[in-house]
Amino acid sequence: MSSEAQTVLHTWSRPTEWNAPTIIGGTGARLQTADGRSILDMSSLSECSNLGHQHPRVVAAIRAQAQRLCFVTSAWGAEPRARLAEMLLEKSGFEGGRVFFTLGGTDANEHAVKFARQASGRTLGWVITRQRSYHGCSYAAMAFSGDSRTADQTDPALHRVVHVPPPYAYRCPFRSSNERACGIAAADCVSGEIDARGPQQIAAVLMEPNAGTNGIVAPDSFWPALRHATRARDVYLIADEVMSGFGRCGEWFAWQRYGAEGRPDLMTLAKGLTGAHAPLGAVLVSAPVARILETQVLMTGLTYSGHPLSCAAGVAALESYESEQLIARSRALGATMLTRLRELQVRHALIGEVRGGQGLFAVVELVRDRTTREPLAPWPQMHAGLRRLLAAALEAGVSFAARGNLLLIAPPLVIAEPDLTDALDLLDRLLGALARELSTEHAA
Numbered sequence: 001m002s003s004e005a006q007t008v009l010h011t012w013s014r015p016t017e018w019n020a021p022t023i024i025g026g027t028g029a030r031l032q033t034a035d036g037r038s039i040l041d042m043s044s045l046s047e048c049s050n051l052g053h054q055h056p057r058v059v060a061a062i063r064a065q066a067q068r069l070c071f072v073t074s075a076w077g078a079e080p081r082a083r084l085a086e087m088l089l090e091k092s093g094f095e096g097g098r099v100f101f102t103l104g105g106t107d108a109n110e111h112a113v114k115f116a117r118q119a120s121g122r123t124l125g126w127v128i129t130r131q132r133s134y135h136g137c138s139y140a141a142m143a144f145s146g147d148s149r150t151a152d153q154t155d156p157a158l159h160r161v162v163h164v165p166p167p168y169a170y171r172c173p174f175r176s177s178n179e180r181a182c183g184i185a186a187a188d189c190v191s192g193e194i195d196a197r198g199p200q201q202i203a204a205v206l207m208e209p210n211a212g213t214n215g216i217v218a219p220d221s222f223w224p225a226l227r228h229a230t231r232a233r234d235v236y237l238i239a240d241e242v243m244s245g246f247g248r249c250g251e252w253f254a255w256q257r258y259g260a261e262g263r264p265d266l267m268t269l270a271k272g273l274t275g276a277h278a279p280l281g282a283v284l285v286s287a288p289v290a291r292i293l294e295t296q297v298l299m300t301g302l303t304y305s306g307h308p309l310s311c312a313a314g315v316a317a318l319e320s321y322e323s324e325q326l327i328a329r330s331r332a333l334g335a336t337m338l339t340r341l342r343e344l345q346v347r348h349a350l351i352g353e354v355r356g357g358q359g360l361f362a363v364v365e366l367v368r369d370r371t372t373r374e375p376l377a378p379w380p381q382m383h384a385g386l387r388r389l390l391a392a393a394l395e396a397g398v399s400f401a402a403r404g405n406l407l408l409i410a411p412p413l414v415i416a417e418p419d420l421t422d423a424l425d426l427l428d429r430l431l432g433a434l435a436r437e438l439s440t441e442h443a444a
């Protein structure tokens with residue numbers, strides 16, 4: 001055991017309980033531990049290693065950039081920064097727009113809101129976000145997030161944030177009878193909130209377009225209706241694509257699923273932007289927002305904004321998604337994965353719903369009772385049986401991620417198909433074992 005357990009504070013864990021293997025290398029979808037084991041990564045770490053681990057092209061680009069120039073502040077130009085901005089604007093269809101580089105997703109969301117407030121002139125304007133969402137962990141980003149884990153750390157009203165119910169069709173807060181209606185009802189609810197406060201009081205709506213970090217996958221009716229409603233009310237729409245971007249939902253950016261009509265006014269990126277080879281986030285602003293901001297001084301400072309090493313990693317990452325056709329691969333393998341997971345659902349009554357699968361991202365929601373949809377444990381708790389399942393999978397060499405009752409399956413886009421099949425076969429066996437455990441507990 002390394003000294004790390006005694007010396008480091010790790011995120012989302014109690015330090016005295018932290019006890020993870022040390023990773024010393026990786027290749028493709030596999031990680032290598034210090035004690036010589038190979039672990040298949042079924043979550044892309046935190047849904048960020050979309051290109052797999054140690055992607056050779058990205059590693060080479062970082063090395064080459066380090067030899068040329070490690071750092072200049074944004075008071076100076078840097079070649080990879082200029083190149084990456086161009087590539088992002090082209091891939092997103094934000095021609096004539098601009099890019100602000102951050103260090104990750106949290107500060108990208110903070111800056112997107114800052115820019116929306118500045119460009120709209122609604123300096124103290126409200127920001128509408130969703131309950132059961134995650135947008136980061138600084139104070140403002142915690143306020144944006146509808147996350148019960150951190151709800152007592154920040155006061156959304158203080159940050160001029162209001163949360164509305166999500167388009168969670170399986171447990172629709174609007175009691176809609178079908179997915180499509182639930183998506184429309186959620187968008188209508190945002191319209192109602194804007195109208196009630198007055199559009200002039202709203203700086204932006206900030207939401208994930210499709211797959212959500214907290215396990216909600218919006219019905220396809222949601223984003224187009226939300227886009228239409230915000231445009232009609234002259235309110236900026238910010239797409240948080242930190243997790244859903246770079247192929248995770250089968251497109252470069254999840255909103256592209258809905259065509260040019262679905263384009264947001266601002267978009268935030270991180271994670272897959274460099275495939276997590278170096279820390280980097282970005283805010284893309286569309287041409288009309290750029291035209292306003294570019295004549296004003298941006299009262300914001302991040303010493304490492306547009307760090308050349310990270311931008312070089314970003315350029316190589318985008319080239320790799322393109323040359324290896326990973327976006328299309330994610331779409332195709334996502335469909336295969338969805339079919340396979342739906343087969344598991346037929347066999348395992350524990351699976352209440354399988355959703356996602358537009359790319360290599362799927363959510364498996366576990367329930368006690370499929371008819372009543374009673375969750376395996378009350379949200380956001382995790383049932384001890386699910387903890388045991390995750391531990392048994394790791395013991396067998398596969399790392400799955402879960403949040404509450406939800407298994408979030410998001411392997412790197414480069415995962416070998418036989419590895420994906422083996423991992424889902426293992427999940428099949430472990431779900432069978434969990435069902436047997438639960439029925440024994442019930443009988444006892």
Ligand SMILES: Cc1ncc(COP(=O)(O)O)c(C=O)c1O
Nearest residue numbers: 104105106135136213242243270
């Ligand atoms: C949708 C979404 N937004 C924002 C963030 C925060 O990004 P970061 O951890 O890079 O600050 C995350 C991270 O999980 C995320 O999934």
